[in-house]
Amino acid sequence: MAQTALKYDLEVMEEGRVELHVPFPAGARVVVFVIEESADTFDDLLLAAQSSLDFWDNPFDDEDWNDA
Numbered sequence: 001m002a003q004t005a006l007k008y009d010l011e012v013m014e015e016g017r018v019e020l021h022v023p024f025p026a027g028a029r030v031v032v033f034v035i036e037e038s039a040d041t042f043d044d045l046l047l048a049a050q051s052s053l054d055f056w057d058n059p060f061d062d063e064d065w066n067d068a
Helices: 043-051 059-066
Strands: none
Touching: none
16 A cells, blocks of 8 residues: 655644644544754755765775776
8 A cells, every 4th residue: 555755844833732734534544753853954965975975985986096
């Protein structure tokens, strides 16, 4: 069974409440995961850049570029 994930960027209101409107009928059962968004908006870009550095660390690349 395919499931569609929805992402909502929300701000926590008074007393720790969040409100959102979903495209499901009343009575539908849903699962909600809540995580706090990082204050640093560049964390995801930094992680992406670091995760792809291994591409450059390989013996074939070193062999070609060390002689260039």
